[in-house]
Amino acid sequence: MVDVALWSGLRPLVGGQDSIAVEGRTVGQILDSIRRNYPALAPTLDAGVSVVVDGRVIASSLTEPVGENSEVVLMMRLKGG
Template identity: 55%
Template sequence: MVEVHLWSGLRALTGGLEVVEVEATDTGEMLHALVRAYPQLQAPIDAGVSVTINGRVIASGLTEPIPDGAEVYLMQRIRGG
């Protein structure tokens, strides 16, 4: 089970929850599981989000493994400049 901390803009789409739990082993599975559990998240995820695992922004796509007990955050996309 992965605990996903949500940035404030997503919380209204999960009934106000700050943290949700889903079954996933990598970032792609996590995003799919979030949409299955909370279909309202589809549009913001499609528009682009950033995932951090243990404080590291994941830029490698949807196959990054999520270790057991990892601290995971889903937030507004972080863009470089």
């Protein structure tokens, strides 16, 4: 299990929880697990989110490995400019 911290704007979609525990060893598996276990987050995931693993924003690699002790944060999509 991996604990995923949620950006404040996502918390209302999961009953106010600040983190959720999901299965997965890669960013893609974690996102799939979130979609399955927390369907209210699915539209937000589909619109695009930013995933931070151990302080690094994972731009597009769904195969990025995630360890059980990794710090994972799910955020609203960050846009550069």
